[in-house]
Amino acid sequence: xxxxxxxxxxxxxxxxxxxxxxxxxxxxxxxxxxxxxxxxxxxxxxxxxxxxxxxxxxxxxxxxxxxxxxxxxxxxxxxxxxxxxxxxxxxxxxxxxxxxxxxxxxxxxxxxxxxxxxxxxxxxxxxxxxxxxxxxxxxxxxxxxxxxxxxxxxxxxxxxxxxxxxxxxxxxxxxxxxxxxxxxxxxxxxxxxxxxxxxxxxxxxxxxxxxxxxxxxxxxxxxxxxxxxxxxxxxxxxxxxxxxxxxxxxxxxxxxxxxxxxxxxxxxxxxxxxxxxxxxxxxxxx
Amino acid sequence: xxxxxxxxxxxxxxxxxxxxxxxxxxxxxxxxxxxxxxxxxxxxxxxxxxxxxxxxxxxxxxxxxxxxxxxxxxxxxxxxxxxxxxxxxxxxxxxxxxxxxxxxxxxxxxxxxxxxxxxxxxxxxxxxxxxxxxxxxxxxxxxxxxxxxxxxxxxxxxxxxxxxxxxxxxxxxxxxxxxxxxxxxxxxxxxxxxxxxxxxxxxxxxxxxxxxxxxxxxxxxxxxxxxxxxxxxxxxxxxxxxxxxxxxxxxxxxxxxxxxxxxxxxxxxxxxxxxxxxxxxxxxxxxxxxxxxxxxxxxxxxxxxxxxxxxxxxxxxxxxxxxxxxxxxxxxxx
Numbered sequence: 001x002x003x004x005x006x007x008x009x010x011x012x013x014x015x016x017x018x019x020x021x022x023x024x025x026x027x028x029x030x031x032x033x034x035x036x037x038x039x040x041x042x043x044x045x046x047x048x049x050x051x052x053x054x055x056x057x058x059x060x061x062x063x064x065x066x067x068x069x070x071x072x073x074x075x076x077x078x079x080x081x082x083x084x085x086x087x088x089x090x091x092x093x094x095x096x097x098x099x100x101x102x103x104x105x106x107x108x109x110x111x112x113x114x115x116x117x118x119x120x121x122x123x124x125x126x127x128x129x130x131x132x133x134x135x136x137x138x139x140x141x142x143x144x145x146x147x148x149x150x151x152x153x154x155x156x157x158x159x160x161x162x163x164x165x166x167x168x169x170x171x172x173x174x175x176x177x178x179x180x181x182x183x184x185x186x187x188x189x190x191x192x193x194x195x196x197x198x199x200x201x202x203x204x205x206x207x208x209x210x211x212x213x214x215x216x217x218x219x220x221x222x223x224x225x226x227x228x229x230x231x232x233x234x235x236x237x238x239x240x241x242x243x244x245x246x247x248x249x250x251x252x253x254x255x256x257x258x259x260x261x262x263x264x265x266x267x268x269x270x271x272x273x274x275x276x277x278x279x280x281x282x283x284x285x286x
Numbered sequence: 287x288x289x290x291x292x293x294x295x296x297x298x299x300x301x302x303x304x305x306x307x308x309x310x311x312x313x314x315x316x317x318x319x320x321x322x323x324x325x326x327x328x329x330x331x332x333x334x335x336x337x338x339x340x341x342x343x344x345x346x347x348x349x350x351x352x353x354x355x356x357x358x359x360x361x362x363x364x365x366x367x368x369x370x371x372x373x374x375x376x377x378x379x380x381x382x383x384x385x386x387x388x389x390x391x392x393x394x395x396x397x398x399x400x401x402x403x404x405x406x407x408x409x410x411x412x413x414x415x416x417x418x419x420x421x422x423x424x425x426x427x428x429x430x431x432x433x434x435x436x437x438x439x440x441x442x443x444x445x446x447x448x449x450x451x452x453x454x455x456x457x458x459x460x461x462x463x464x465x466x467x468x469x470x471x472x473x474x475x476x477x478x479x480x481x482x483x484x485x486x487x488x489x490x491x492x493x494x495x496x497x498x499x500x501x502x503x504x505x506x507x508x509x510x511x512x513x514x515x516x517x518x519x520x521x522x523x524x525x526x527x528x529x530x531x532x533x534x535x536x537x538x539x540x541x542x543x544x545x546x547x548x549x550x551x552x553x554x555x556x557x558x559x560x561x562x563x564x565x566x567x568x569x570x571x572x573x574x575x576x577x578x579x580x581x582x583x584x585x586x587x588x589x590x591x592x593x594x595x596x597x598x599x600x601x602x603x604x605x606x607x608x609x610x611x612x613x614x615x616x617x618x619x620x
Contacts, residue, residue: 035403035406037536083588083592086592087591087592087595090595091547091595092347092402092403093341093345093347093543093547094543094591094595096347096403096406096539096543097539097540097543097544097587097591098588098591098592100536100537100539100540100587101540101584101587101588101591102584102588104580104583104584104587105580105581105584105585105588107580108577108578108580108581108583108584109577109581110577111577111580112577112578112580112581116577215577219532219533223407223410223411223414226407227411230404230407259422261418261421261422262418262422264414264415264418265415265418265419268411268412268414268415269415271407271408271411272408272411272412275398275400275404275408276394276395276398276400277398279398279399279400279404
């Protein structure tokens, strides 16, 4: 029983970070309907940036997003104007091809610059653990999950209360109507892509507090965030959070009770079952 | 009007390619490493050409090609290790197992109308699922390589002591894949597939049984790749769960898209150019800096997709299309 609760806790904390990663993808896919296969590699890239900034200037991993967030935002905008903008009118297979090219490019760049070995930062100052009843909770995961939650709530406010956030939602609902109302949809797309990419900077920084990074983890994060998106459906941030928790807990239970190798198996099985049984997602709006 | 002429030109190009391909071992014959490289490029050519049936004609971006390759390899390899069954039969059985798996997955997928991105992602996840399953399934797979019994120069075990026969085997598969492709493209099924690839609901309204058509395309595709997988296992001499490779499966689809969706020889062209470039870059740059060849390769890929979204094969169709464009312009002026 205690083991179950322990792994539920661990999974839920991981799930919050997963939800933050998927939120970025949800912004990109929900707003401009672009199939972004490179999202997982953006997460990997931000983890490497965190490592870089952290080891270069001796900054703690939690604080690295202060620098990597604007960096990733600029990179996202550049990618949008340089590549994605040209493929908006094309068949979706072309978008897949271009983002896969981007994925390969990012993976190769990281391999070139940081070599093919795993990298990790020194212990973060939020390291340690607290005892709670009979359970152990890693402090770094707890704080990371809390930060993720705060960011998700912040983005939710940004989308509902501010003007740029509202243009994103309007364009997501109906880009033709939105542009008739005076929304420059290309700027909105660029904003959404930049924001979606820069959210990975935060999750990358948080992941670096308790994990190492290597050049092969991109595809895993990419598929993971698509799974959460499929589970949640488009347009619901609370739904995204719940789906993140489901995936995180499923993964952690599989690792504790079945086999550590089965973690991705469980996620992909959930993904396929959801697609078969409820293609709109559990909380989908459209 | 010049449909026949175009067909003749295509056939002539293919014939030219075949003659060169048959002569390749005579040129590189002395160096086994080069033969292996060319064989690898051709394997990608076979897979991309087979992918064209489901991805190019039917418009379903299938990212599971290495799942079928792995299944073919494991079926033939396991039968050889356990029962000493010749790979020549194991090859066909491997193809059949791949088809069985494809049907098992394809029937519910098409039944629940999973398409476009979600089809792509499901099939992508499929490869990873199989990889984990075969990693955990100790009787057949497991994390350690299983070597096929080694007999030098035993045709019964598909062992020749040289890579040249494998090269011709793969070349034969390529010819079969190209023939199947062009036969389908010109058959009733091909026209149905093209219609549903453009607009599925419209094709359905016109009375095309889209589900059955897509399944048939899937069967052809998985069988061809399953058989190739069996040969693949014999070339490398072992079977391992890493054959289920998600990254490479995506690459096959990319070759199909870059080559030109629905053009019979397009994916082959893309495989020859892109995989050829990649292997060349790997050979020339790889030793110095790891990852540099991938940077160059991905930049080429992005540029090709951005500037030739209809595929590199359209370079050769340019002349046929030019008059049509001018006519449209004239109409606009009037």
